[in-house]
Amino acid sequence: MSRDREGHVRNRNYRKIRAVGILVWLNGVYLLIKYGENSRFFSESYMTLTVLVIVTSAALLLVTGCLGSWVSLKDSICLQGLFVYLLVVVFCVKSTASALAYFHSVTLDTEMAPFSGVFENYTGSSExxxxxxxxxxxxxxxxxGVKNYTDWLETTWFNKSGGLRFPYSCCNVTFPTCNxxxxxxxxxxxxGCxxxxxxVIQFALKMDMWSSLLVYVVEIGLFVMVKQLMRTNRSTRYQVLEKN
Known part of the structure; x- marks a missing residue:
């Protein structure tokens, strides 16, 4: 394979890992926003830590992809070794994020235990x-409601409001006259909510777990590629000098 062809393949692999990094980052930010907006519906857990680990793994993926593009232009064994080290770190952090995401996906129902209590404390006040x-x-x-709209019939707010209506936020937007x-x-x-x-949360958690497979596949390709690059550099560094 020609040198130009090898460089094209390497750059394509680096673009892949950057693309995966962007995907993981977007998913992490989405999960962070959704969890932040609805944190009061969850019990105290390590969900925030999970989100931070996911975002960190995405940042490492982006940094590693950018470093790889630069390292490919250098004939430095040290830089190539640093790149391999970062790949290992990414693998460990992404594995940790996936394990945490799986844990939360399994225990999500338990973590949403305060859900009914939040609805019970509803006052209808904008303050x-x-x-x-x-x-x-x-x-x-x-x-x-929690399970469905009939849950409101058993809340304190419903009884105090006269028992004649649901919160306006329950109104289907397809009915403009709904009161x-x-x-x-x-x-x-x-x-039910x-x-x-x-x-929503399960979708984001599963997206992170599935993205791990993409990361592992791309990393395997990069490991093989860097190994070949280091072998090539080592063989070209030492050459037999011929006498004229």
Whole structure:
């Protein structure tokens, strides 16, 4: 294979790892935003740590990809060794992130134990941060109640408000005249919020686990490529001098 061809293949592999790094970073930021917006619906856990590890692994992927492009232009065994070391670090950090993501995906229902309590403490006041979180989630996820909209019938707020309507955030946007009345339940979102939020978090966690496979495949290719590059550099460094 010609030198130009080898350089093209190397750059293509470095672009792959940078692309995977961007994918992992976007997924980590998405998970961080969703968890941050709805943190009060979760018990105290290590979810924040998991998100930080995911974002860190993405940053390392991007740095490693950029370093690889630069190292490929240098005939330095030390720089190539540093690149291999970073690949190992990325592998360890990404494996840790995947393990944490799997742990949270399995225990997510347990971590969402405070969900019902948040709805029970709903006051309907715009000055109450708890109530604002409930309304924001119901509007964003297009859901109503914990399991379904009938959960509101058993809340303290429903009884104090006269038992005539659901929160306005339960109104289906396809019905502009909806005022949350209990006499028009077809204008209310029927799906529960706990299931919808669980789907969002599970999607992000599974995306991180699946992205790990892409990282491992790309890293294997890079390990093989760097090994060949180091062998080539070593063989060209020592040459037999012929007498004229």
């Amino acid at each position: 109450d941060s708890n109530s604002r979180s409930v309304d924001a989630m119901q509007e964003e996820l297009k859901c109503c 949350g009345t209990v006499y028009q339940p077809w204008q209310i979102y029927t799906q 706990q299931e919808e939020l669980s789907k």
